[in-house]
Amino acid sequence: MNDSFQKHSASWVSFSYISFGAAAFMLALGLYMMPLDLWGKGYLAMGILMLVQTTVNITKTLRDNAESEKLIRKVEDARTEKLLVKFNRSDED
Helix, strand or coil: CCCCCCCCCHHHHHHHHHHHHHHHHHHHHHHHHCCCCHHHHHHHHHHHHHHHHHHHHHHHHHHHHHHHHHHHHHHHHHHHHHHHHHHHHHHHC
16 A cells, blocks of 8 residues: 655745734734724634634644554554465465
């Protein structure tokens, strides 16, 4: 089984960080300029931070599950190959 992964280019990683920073800055600026009391702005800021945190958590969880499935498949493939080798050896006898 070939598990070659193509890494992201440095320019894509930079673009991702820059776009996240720009979005966070624009969101913070919009929240600051919003005509709300401080408690309203604080409530919205907490909601935004929790949304970002849960997005990261979900992404990590999905990736961990995918990696786990890949490992399980590798172990199952190795067991199957071992059985096939054992079966072929017994056929030769």
